[in-house]
Amino acid sequence: MTAKNKSIAIINSTAPFSRVNGKEALDLALIFGSYEQDTSLFFQGDGVYQLVKHLTPERISSKDYLKTFAAFEFYDIEHVYVCAASLTQRTLENDFHIDNVTVLSPDDFSKELHLRQIILRF
Amino acid sequence: MTILHLIRSSAFSNNDLEQCIHNIEDSDSVVLLDDGCYNINHPLMNKLQEKISMINLYILRKHAQARGINIDDFASKEVFNSLTMEELVAMTFSNDSVVTWQ
Numbered sequence: 001m002t003a004k005n006k007s008i009a010i011i012n013s014t015a016p017f018s019r020v021n022g023k024e025a026l027d028l029a030l031i032f033g034s035y036e037q038d039t040s041l042f043f044q045g046d047g048v049y050q051l052v053k054h055l056t057p058e059r060i061s062s063k064d065y066l067k068t069f070a071a072f073e074f075y076d077i078e079h080v081y082v083c084a085a086s087l088t089q090r091t092l093e094n095d096f097h098i099d100n101v102t103v104l105s106p107d108d109f110s111k112e113l114h115l116r117q118i119i120l121r122f
Numbered sequence: 123m124t125i126l127h128l129i130r131s132s133a134f135s136n137n138d139l140e141q142c143i144h145n146i147e148d149s150d151s152v153v154l155l156d157d158g159c160y161n162i163n164h165p166l167m168n169k170l171q172e173k174i175s176m177i178n179l180y181i182l183r184k185h186a187q188a189r190g191i192n193i194d195d196f197a198s199k200e201v202f203n204s205l206t207m208e209e210l211v212a213m214t215f216s217n218d219s220v221v222t223w224q
Contacts, residue, residue, distance in 0.1 A: 013141060083144070115123065119221045121223065
């Protein structure tokens with residue numbers, strides 16, 4: 001069985017700058033995208049901090065990998081899901097630095113995740 | 123599609139277990155291993171048991187024993203099935219996908 005026709009979920013659950021998880025997840029998503037794999041991104045927990053607006057990583061001399069999120073549609077990554085409860089817990093608005101983000105209730109988030117055949121968490 | 127959830131860290135030090143619980147459907151399985159064994163006494167276990175039937179809750183026997191967790195006492199025996207590493211490997215094949223929460 002090849003991985004060719006399998007759907008892939010990448011869960012982002014880490015805040016952007018202290019650890020490299022977010023960058024690694026992005027690199028992987030773009031690689032899968034380049035090879036036309038069916039890839040979806042899921043943001044949960046502190047991972048939702050990767051999507052907030054007005055980030056200024058240059059202030060802490062970090063590379064702004066989050067800018068690359070804008071390229072998702074060029075890589076055919078069409079599904080970006082965010083857990084509504086994670087936003088509420090952190091008093092964040094449904095207002096992100098990229099478009100085409102779907103905010104889902106925890107139940108729908110879980111159901112959506114269960115539709116994917118391969119799940120990777122960062 | 124069923125997911126095998128592997129819990130490898132203690133919910134007393136991070137919220138990986140809580141995130142996992144958000145993403146559990148009733149036909150999924152959950153295995154506690156490594157420091158995840160400490161979760162056997164965590165309050166979140168009640169929440170986990172609301173989401174998933176007892177048959178699908180497991181703890182890796184040797185990992186629990188190494189940490190001095192007595193999985194043969196009545197209370198935990200009722201709740202958790204103990205598992206060998208070989209059985210865990212078999213479970214990775216019997217579920218559609220595997221997620222490690224760590």
